Amino acid sequence: MKFTSVLAAGTAAVLALGLTACGSSDDGGGGGTEDVTITMLPKNLGNPYFEASTAGAEEAAGELGATVEEVGPDTASPDAQVPFINTAAQQGVAALVVSANDPTAIGDALQEARDAGTKVVTFDSDTEPQFRDLFVNQASAEGIADKQLELISDQIGGEGEIAILSASANATNQNAWIALMEEKLASDYPDIELVETVYGDDDDQTSFDKTAALLQSHPDLKGIVSPTTVGIAAAARYVSTSEYKGKVAVTGLGTPNQMREYVEDGTVEAFALWNPTDLGYLATQAAAALAAGDITGEEGDTFEAGRLGEFTVGADGEVLLGEPFVFDESNIADFDF
Amino acid sequence: MRTVLRRREAGIALVLLVVIGVTTAIQPGFLLSGGGWRDLLLTPSILVVLAVGQAVVVITRNVDLSVGSVLGLTAYLTGRLFIDVPDLPIVVVALVAVITGTLLGLVNGAIVALARVPALVITLGTLYVYRGVTLTWAGSDRIDAGDMPRTFLALGTRQVLGIPVLTIVAAIVLAAVGYYMYTSRGGRQLYAIGSDPDAATLQGLPVRRRLLWAFALNGALAGLAGVMFAARYGTVSSGAGTGMELQVVGAVVVGGVAIFGGSGTVAGAALGAMLLLTINRALPVVGIPDFWQRAVVGALIIGAIALDRVLANRRSRRLAAERDAGPPGSAGPPDGSRPEQTPPGAGPSDREEATA
Numbered sequence: 199m200k201f202t203s204v205l206a207a208g209t210a211a212v213l214a215l216g217l218t219a220c221g222s223s224d225d226g227g228g229g230g231t232e233d234v235t236i237t238m239l240p241k242n243l244g245n246p247y248f249e250a251s252t253a254g255a256e257e258a259a260g261e262l263g264a265t266v267e268e269v270g271p272d273t274a275s276p277d278a279q280v281p282f283i284n285t286a287a288q289q290g291v292a293a294l295v296v297s298a299n300d301p302t303a304i305g306d307a308l309q310e311a312r313d314a315g316t317k318v319v320t321f322d323s324d325t326e327p328q329f330r331d332l333f334v335n336q337a338s339a340e341g342i343a344d345k346q347l348e349l350i351s352d353q354i355g356g357e358g359e360i361a362i363l364s365a366s367a368n369a370t371n372q373n374a375w376i377a378l379m380e381e382k383l384a385s386d387y388p389d390i391e392l393v394e395t396v397y398g399d400d401d402d403q404t405s406f407d408k409t410a411a412l413l414q415s416h417p418d419l420k421g422i423v424s425p426t427t428v429g430i431a432a433a434a435r436y437v438s439t440s441e442y443k444g445k446v447a448v449t450g451l452g453t454p455n456q457m458r459e460y461v462e463d464g465t466v467e468a469f470a471l472w473n474p475t476d477l478g479y480l481a482t483q484a485a486a487a488l489a490a491g492d493i494t495g496e497e498g499d500t501f502e503a504g505r506l507g508e509f510t511v512g513a514d515g516e517v518l519l520g521e522p523f524v525f526d527e528s529n530i531a532d533f534d535f
Numbered sequence: 536m537r538t539v540l541r542r543r544e545a546g547i548a549l550v551l552l553v554v555i556g557v558t559t560a561i562q563p564g565f566l567l568s569g570g571g572w573r574d575l576l577l578t579p580s581i582l583v584v585l586a587v588g589q590a591v592v593v594i595t596r597n598v599d600l601s602v603g604s605v606l607g608l609t610a611y612l613t614g615r616l617f618i619d620v621p622d623l624p625i626v627v628v629a630l631v632a633v634i635t636g637t638l639l640g641l642v643n644g645a646i647v648a649l650a651r652v653p654a655l656v657i658t659l660g661t662l663y664v665y666r667g668v669t670l671t672w673a674g675s676d677r678i679d680a681g682d683m684p685r686t687f688l689a690l691g692t693r694q695v696l697g698i699p700v701l702t703i704v705a706a707i708v709l710a711a712v713g714y715y716m717y718t719s720r721g722g723r724q725l726y727a728i729g730s731d732p733d734a735a736t737l738q739g740l741p742v743r744r745r746l747l748w749a750f751a752l753n754g755a756l757a758g759l760a761g762v763m764f765a766a767r768y769g770t771v772s773s774g775a776g777t778g779m780e781l782q783v784v785g786a787v788v789v790g791g792v793a794i795f796g797g798s799g800t801v802a803g804a805a806l807g808a809m810l811l812l813t814i815n816r817a818l819p820v821v822g823i824p825d826f827w828q829r830a831v832v833g834a835l836i837i838g839a840i841a842l843d844r845v846l847a848n849r850r851s852r853r854l855a856a857e858r859d860a861g862p863p864g865s866a867g868p869p870d871g872s873r874p875e876q877t878p879p880g881a882g883p884s885d886r887e888e889a890t891a
Contacts, residue, residue: 244674273674367826397825402768402775407812410574411819414564428770435680435769439692440570456770459680 234264236485237286238478239296241274241323246455246535248297251322251478255295258482261504264292266482276300280307287311293485295478296330297322305329317488321481322474327514331488331495334481334517336472339371342425343378345470345522346450347387350421353447353467357389358420361412363433363450365400365426375425393419398429405432413442424450430469434460454525454533461530468526474535477519480506484517543791543846547806551813558817565820573699577692578816580705581763582808585779586786587705587712588756590804591749593787594716596729596796597647597654599750602757603779604665605639609761610771611669614678617687625687633758639665640754641747648746662780666773673773680769691766701763705805708756713801725749729796785832786811789839793847811835 238255240248252268259266269285271278276299286294287310294316298304301324308318308329321334350360362379364372376395383392393416398405405428413419413436422437424430430452437448438460448460452469460466483503484493493499499511509517525533555575559566566572585602592599609632616628643661647654680688693700716722724745728735736742765771784794790807792799811832818828 242674244676246676273671396819401777402770402772403764406768407578407816408819410570410578411816414562414568414571415820415822417564428772431679431770432768441568442570455681456677456679459769462681 254478588753606776636758644750
């Protein structure tokens with residue numbers, strides 16, 4: 199599978215070279231969007247999350263009149279993306295949209311592609327800033343922390359005890375979000391008390407048992423916030439089969455497929471994550487804007503991203519998708535990742 | 536001799552009761568609420584099944600480190616079958632998982648018994664091989680609760696007369712294997728092999744066949760545990776069961792099964808599993824900080840091994856004294872109640888022969 203997809207990419211490269219050779223009599227300075235080819239390189243193929251982002255990329259390409267080609271490895275290993283990046287560079291595609299499996303391992307390959315004139319946009323997972331033109335960030339730490347507090351506050355009526363079920367105790371992302379949530383709780387939610395933070399190590403079983411312990415040691419607990427997809431599913435699973443169902447709110451960051459069961463049975467009212475379709479859409483719009491020369495990736499550049507409106511490039515070439523997306527009973531059926 | 540062994544299991548049971556008692560005194564819901572009672576019985580059931588299987592292997596002076604990976608593979612297989620063959624009855628799915636586990640166990644057993652390579656190394660290898668298979672197969676895919684039938688998931692928490700179904704499954708496994716190990720010729724031979732593999736071979740015991748059998752049984756139980764895992768947790772990723780092998784070995788050791796084989800009971804291992812997980816659940820309830828909980832569990836394992844050592848030394852000293860004092864041949868276990876077909880030296884009391 200891996201081999202055949204490399205082969206397929208290789209064949210495409212040969213074809214593209216042929217095409218380039220044919221078209222070499224043109225002046226090559228078109229700059230229009232009519233013949234823009236964008237290569238979409240997710241972490242791995244067959245991953246529903248990236249299938250959703252590619253769908254968004256194709257939607258954007260359709261609107262722009264560009265072509266999106268998705269290639270990628272079967273497994274998300276650090277250097278598996280390198281041959282695909284090399285192929286894209288040889289093809290001379292206008293832009294490469296990539297979710298990096300490793301912040302540095304693919305750096306050299308990306309640099310080569312950029313030297314060959316390909317614009318590089320990372321999304322979902324960034325490389326070191328010097329290897330790409332833009333990073334389309336799915337959510338900011340502040341946005342994630344705020345959204346989770348907003349959700350739990352809504353669900354418990356603005357007051358009561360809550361607890362956090364995190365990933366491992368040294369998880370950088372989670373710790374940053376938790377610190378922000380603690381600050382925000384103290385300043386904006388005086389009636390909500392965070393009684394405990396426990397760590398489920400992103401392991402179903404551990405998270406499950408920690409949820410049980412939380413509920414037992416805090417009989418007045420009204421809500422659990424789990425800023426990790428494994429944790430929220432485990433907490434929801436525990437609560438859905440216990441006497442706490444309907445009494446203790448569970449929210450946090452989860453994926454629709456994991457949470458569908460619990461949203462449908464009423465254990466979970468709403469939870470957040472970004473929308474990968476929008477993410478792919480925005481990344482492709484940004485790539486097209488770069489390829490067309492509308493922006494260069496400098497801080498302060500602005501570009502129009504179709505249905506999502508106007509975006510401004512922030513520090514370090516980052517473009518922020520926006521607030522996390524809230525999934526609930528009304529929209530969960532529209533997503534499959 | 537048997538009273539000492541009995542005391543060992545009684546000791547674990549006593550510690551377990553103390554843990555439950557103290558925790559309940561601090562937080563009555565730990566035992567007295569519906570959910571507390573259910574969790575008390577339900578949480579250890581998967582580990583009990585694994586510990587029973589592991590105990591059988593450890594009694595033969597081997598170890599199977601691949602059980603966590605076998606559990607992961609069969610749990611994912613269970614979910615996959617529900618997705619790919621939606622009409623398959625739950626019993627058939629469970630059976631396929633158990634058979635798969637048995638085959639994986641047989642691979643372990645075959646290499647250990649036929650190639651005579653230490654089980655520690657072989658099963659460390661298959662730990663990675665089996666996990667690799669799961670990773671390749673599952674990738675970043677995951678089985679979610681919504682992918683499995685509700686009736687199957689309900690088994691994970693359903694109770695019959697106040698006792699969870701999974702606990703009943705674990706109890707049946709424990710009773711069946713315990714009965715086999717204690718009464719049958721094959722079971723006693725496993726003890727004999729663990730006490731002194733060379734002596735067992737010289738005696739003409741079918742060592743290879745018994746070892747194969749022990750690993751196959753352990754694999755089958757790991758497969759069953761995989762099904763239970765899927766039903767209980769409702770989510771199976773490629774990492775399911777990672778690190779569980781150490782928990783299982785910990786449970787077996789805490790339960791009084793000597794890591795060098797030949798002594799201990801599956802009931803002890805099951806109690807060890809219950810104790811470990813109950814302590815795990817009790818520590819946060821009584822307010823011990825998250826980070827200390829592992830240290831407490833580790834201390835418990837070291838304590839159990841130290842106790843094991845002290846008891847074994849004391850026994851061998853006493854037996855040596857008896858041997859020096861009494862007429863020749865009187866050092867054997869005064870245990871006439873056991874069935875006649877039991878080969879000499881194959882009792883639960885033959886530990887001292889290995890350590891003397």
